[in-house]
Amino acid sequence: MVTGTATTMSKDPILKVEHLSMRFGGLMAINDFSFEATRGEITALIGPNGAGKTTVFNCITGFYKPTMGMITMRQKSGQEFLLERLPDFEITKRAKVARTFQNIRLFSGLTVLENLLVAQHNALMRASGYTILGLLGFPAYKKASLASIELAKYWLDKASLTDRADDPAGDLPYGAQRRLEIARAMCTEPELLCLDEPAAGLNPRESLALNTLLRDIRTDTGTSILLIEHDMSVVMEISDHVVVLEYGQKISDGNPQFVQNDPKVIAAYLGVEDDEVDEVIAEVEEVAATVGHGTGHTGERP
């Protein structure tokens, strides 16, 4: 297990999305969208329904080939990958990006433990000499096999699923399935973990457990997290950096306090008419001036 370094504000981007555009026929789902995720941080991607958040994720994880733009993944070792050019399985295998889905996509017929072992497929395949040496009982395979079970156990424990390890994944309650999905993604040993609405459909207690799990992931493994979330309590609670998307364009980018008070974000969420935006901006700026809020920065980066 890689031990994490403390979060620093130094600019060490793990993921750089530049001028990303995605067009579906006549619909511009993402329009010239750029942002960076800093290594070791939790970056949240928020926005109203239909803003294009999941589309961004789909571009990052190879579901879609973007119409335009560049997605650069920079690993700890300094190696860089252009994600839009990799075939889907190599995004996990080589670039070390893992993701979960809005709707749960576990292998429901496999057991909980097997779900976690599948995620370690590549290491195991190599160790088993593409199955042949494994069948002959070579010690290297046995060792790798034990190591993979150790890793699975670690994440089972983190996700508090140890006692259900041998049940079919489909039999778990909803909240547990969500945690298992995250545990499975972590078993691929990613450097960047992309979570699409991990708190969707969770009750308040499960939601708290999720927050703890995500914080643990960041501090214990140093994995950076990119998060889509509607539950603002989760977003504001755990994220270090928030990017707001509306109609496929970035409207705000900064720390949670900044974004929370950004008039454009408020307008987007409250659904203000275009000509009223200026009014809202003026109003919020007034309030901001009196409160003297944080040091958020605007969308443009140097």
Added chain:
Amino acid sequence: MVYFVQQLVNGLTLGSIYGMIAIGYTMVYGIIGMINFAHGDIFMLGSFAALIVFLILTTLFAGIPVVLALLVMMIVAMLLAGLWNWTIERIAYRPLRGSFRLAPLITAIGMSIALSNFIQVVQGPRNKPIPPLINSNYQVLGISISLKQIVIIVVTAVLLTIFWYIVNKTPLGRAQRATEQDRKMAALLGIDVDRTISITFIMGAALAAVAGTMYLMYYGVSVFTDGFIPGVKAFTAAVLGGIGSLPGAVLGGILIGLIESLWSAYFSIAYKDVATFVILAVVLIFKPTGILGRPEVEKV
């Protein structure tokens, strides 16, 4: 009674062969949801490969031990059939993945015809015989069991065990099962889905080739049309057992073998295929998912 048990043994032997072929159908169906109609011809190809290897071996090394000869025949047939099926998947099915469902089905039928015609052209349309490899017969309580039958049943049992182990206990098998359930998600976990599918085709072909070798040894002849009837029977076996289910394929194969030999023994041998398909129809009416197939329940 003795007669009945005798027929059971015959049926079991035949069923083992069907079962081994059926696994190829069921695995490929499980993983990419298509029926590889060329699979029966891969079986025929395996049987021809074994035949050619046999002829080479007996020419070059006269008096080679039968066990060794059989082993070499089997291994070469497995390799060749694996290569063929890999190639077919690569050139005829993979480019059509993601296309409408009927497209790979049609190319599969095309591949089947192409393969059997290819063998007809290069090997001639006539039956190709080989001298009997194993002759011993045992009498157990009045039942006559030939060594051939024992070999077939033992080889099937051993291979199915290895196969079961691979699918259930190895990383490869886990990847296959994961790919079967959610191909896209498997890819996102770093599994090379295309390679996993290719390996599935190779594994299915290897089993079919062993079945082909056994078939050749049992009946002593090979002919280019051999892919069709045993292929269709094995497909029937896979459907009867529940397509997509490995134990189902073996069970279905054995059932088909038993139905065939019992029908031939007690009724008319001319109608044995009719009996097989009637039973298939009846099972499908009352249990459309086959005997061990899981019904596809959509979660709402």
